[in-house]
Amino acid sequence: MDFELKILGSSSATPSFDRHHTAQLLAIGNQLNLIDCGEGTQMQLMRYKVKHQRICNIFISHLHGDHYFGLPGLLSTMHLQQRTASLNLFGPKGLAEILSLQFKYAGTQLPYKINFHEVDTTVSRKIFEDKTITVHTLPMQHRINCCGYLFKEKQKPRHLLKSKLPAFLTPPQLVRLKWGEDVLDEAGEVLVRNADVTTNPKHSRSYAYCSDTKYKEDILPLIKGVDLLYHESTFLSDMTQRADYTFHSTAQQAATLALKAQVKRLLIGHFSARYKDLTPLLAEAQAVFPNTNLAVEGKTINVLE
């Protein structure tokens, strides 16, 4: 199954001609999750030939415009294109009020349902769960209410070794073996040891999205060991003071967090418009955490099982 991240934009607040504001698509199987939705996201979806009707869930980190000013337009286009499937929308207090006001003055009656979930940006909570994944909020430290999101695949079933399975096992017993249990006889004695007839399940993948925020070590336990960490890196470290003052991070800080959290891979983005050339940001991060990439538009990162 796919677990694939596509970058649609990675510019910080002041836009840059060749970089759009923040938006990312996380495809998990057939489910498309949109993470933030800066201005122009619907045009970026067209550019990369993504059918927006496939988006099931939208997660907004905070109400600075560079993270959501594309949302009313995208929702309106879904309306014009006769979407009927309901949509989950996660975001901080204020988002539903703003959208309602815009739709009111536009005279818009959406033909699909938006299930709006107001998130508490100050704590880590499970906000979404289906048969495949869970999503938790990650509290950020920014100038206004802001949270990241942690996407985790649920534990997958163990592999059954067909050649080693006794013929007498019933379907319910096979299911129990898949989920790690032994098979017991009526007296409660082990009849078939799980370890003898199964191997480990495929890896459950995880993606942590952290934007916008000051360097913040208290999220380390929450993002520990994730397969892929996106962390904002608005500045180079010669602007640490400005990063601190504006509640943003440097590339070095993002990499330090990745190192301490022992993540597998780091992706940096939300670049200040002052950096035309992004290689110094990459170099600064890689000096601390070598497995770092730039979140440039159009880039796709496939997280393997």
Add this chain to the structure above:
Amino acid sequence: MDFELKILGSSSATPSFDRHHTAQLLAIGNQLNLIDCGEGTQMQLMRYKVKHQRICNIFISHLHGDHYFGLPGLLSTMHLQQRTASLNLFGPKGLAEILSLQFKYAGTQLPYKINFHEVDTTVSRKIFEDKTITVHTLPMQHRINCCGYLFKEKQKPRHLLKSKLPAFLTPPQLVRLKWGEDVLDEAGEVLVRNADVTTNPKHSRSYAYCSDTKYKEDILPLIKGVDLLYHESTFLSDMTQRADYTFHSTAQQAATLALKAQVKRLLIGHFSARYKDLTPLLAEAQAVFPNTNLAVEGKTINVLE
């Protein structure tokens, strides 16, 4: 002095990959007027190397997203780039409320003043005047409150024929001659006839922006003889019924209005995304009103004096 219109976008509500939502720039001398501001307008301004700090006045026709969803982002970027000059913003009821709510949740305190002018979209009123131009609203007939805008240069001074001017004329008398008066002696008799020493002033140019609307003949007296008329042409005439139902116009209707209003030149836009090739729309309009052009992005129309 320039009187130049630049098209930044001309797509109707459903966006099309290679066409942005409606936005136009009218440069009159050094003054930049932005007319509507669809999503992505700030990126289009960058594309065409227009300094948004030069924009003095913004005119929003109505609160369908394809005409203003780029406005909060543009105003935020002006904020981030430390604009201090005040800005006039004209638009229907609701616009100020929406922007205020967005800025409230973003924690934004603008460093410049927005002079918001709520326009009555049901009547034609003078809403702006400076030493060079006047701007009037043009009532449109759309699904929600909507108005167009009529930009007119004021009457210009007559040319003084230096070779024919008597030497005794004082500066105040010369000013009166420029504005069409004769010079009188103390008894009130004509001393210098205006027609003998002046020639006609340069032409005062005009531009009428009409979007979005049903075909609507009652605006004919308001737009009569304008140098340039922009009129929405969402559909071809085989979709007149749909145009009527959605309160839009066809290319043929736009051209009919141009013909009846005896305008000098017609510009059609706000094309439905169903038309990849715009030449049938142009052909349909030109069959009625030959001096028609398409409002394609990047196009600049210079209205001569």
